[in-house]
Amino acid sequence: MNRIVVIVSEPKSLATTRGHFLLALRVAGYDVHAAAPFDEMTVRWLTENGIRFHHLPMARAAVGPIGDAILALRLYRKLRELRPQVVLTCAIKPIVYGIPVALIARVPRRHALITGLGYAFTDHHKSLRWRIINAVARLLYAASLRGATTVTFQNEDDRDDFRRLGLLGRTPASVVNGSGVDLDRFKVAPLPEEPRFLMIARLLRDKGLAEYLGAARLVKAVRPEARFDLVGDTDPNPAGFPVSEVEAAVADGTVRYHRAVEDVRRVIADSRIYVLPSYREGTSRSVLEAMAMGRPVITTDAPGCRAPIIAGVNGLLVPVGATTPLAEAMIHLIDNPDEANCMARNSRSIAEQRYDIRKVTAHMMEIIETGQQAAE
Structure with a gap:
């Protein structure tokens, strides 16, 4: 049975944004594991759905060489213990640490999912602080993504910007239609007449x-x-x-x-x-x-x-x-x-x-299972 470890910095996203995809992996026969900071409700949902949770302390907005070195070491030990065939990383910190660590741990397929570029790429005023953070983020992305099997973006602009900036190297890049939306859960509601x-x-x-x-x-x-x-x-x-x-x-x-x-x-x-x-x-x-x-x-x-x-x-x-x-x-x-x-x-x-979540999940499954660039 193929084993996949999904690494995120925001634990609640595992049940909300990624839940449909994780369940599809289970149906497809994967042994699914998730690594993230602890969140009680998320852990309960994962356990109820047969997904193993591994606590991975990670400060989403903080950067520190000692703390990040400890994070990388913990992640390396966990991947060597689990020996997955696939690692999927979501968000900047899981990507810039998770992909190189997975490469060192000899994980065969290493996928990066870039769901947005955040503050490091979007300060409208281009402050000095932003310029420094942007330069560091670009260096980290360039170093890590060269070790990825595939990189998936949620819009074409992000993919094209990464290519223009030389951050992808030769790594294949795909685009999916966001994280999708559950059309059965989000049903049409009557429009109020008031503005x-x-x-x-x-x-x-x-x-x-x-x-x-x-x-x-x-x-x-x-x-x-x-x-x-x-x-x-x-x-x-x-x-x-x-x-x-x-x-x-x-x-x-x-x-x-x-x-x-x-x-x-x-x-x-x-x-x-x-x-x-x-x-x-x-x-x-x-x-x-x-x-x-x-x-x-x-x-x-x-x-x-x-x-x-x-x-x-x-x-x-x-x-x-x-x-x-x-x-x-x-x-x-x-x-x-x-x-x-x-x-x-x-x-x-x-x-x-x-944007039907079933279509987006099928596209993500194709990328994960084949490791090849989806049609652009």
Whole structure:
């Protein structure tokens, strides 16, 4: 029986984002193991579904030579103990440490899944701190990905940027349609008639929080009936957005802040238009979930954000970091409800055609099983 070890830095993603794929691996006959920081609910879900969990302490946002050396050593010992045929790494730290360690541990197939480039590639203001982090990230990616059997991206822009920057070497690269969306779980919900906007994101500057709050203020000045909701927890990332700014927007009536929500279907169903003014994504899961539930989307014309959107068909695209165009797009959909209704229907149709989680999982299985570059 083939054994696969999936290494992630965010344990909850194993049950949420990767759950369907892990179960498909089990059905295909793999002995599936997961290595990640500990999370009680995730461990329970994995155990109930016959997937072995291995605790791997990993600070997602911290970098330290001693701690990272200990991480690499622990991972090496675990891979030598398990002797898998396949390793799949997701996110920057599992990739830059997991791929070289798997190579040293003589794992035959070493796959990297790049679900987004994060702060290291998306600081809109190009600060000195960002330039240093970007340079280090590029060096680490270039060194690790040359040891990968395949690299999989969630949008073509990321793949093309990595090729242009010379980070892939000769490693085959594939593109899948994000992590997919469960169309049976995220069913179409009736659109409220009231102009209710929703954004779901961790509190990070590069998610476009400042633009969302700024646009909400502009819109409410001329369309006071509009409502704006924000869902998402704080984040230790260097690009963290101050919760005090969100609280100020709550205090002045601009936005309703719900923090983290276990099941986002309720808040999506309560919204009319989904908004994500992010600077860059892999492919946003929240956008796909909103599309599956039949919501028009306003997002940025940026890598990973524009991928699921056909401008004027199922949503609108606005420039990155621009508050006024975002507000104008919101007002346009308030003032043109029939157009918004049509976009809502098209969103569901596009989700069914391109982002059905069963199709995305089948594509990932093909990549894992063959180790060959998927058709581009």
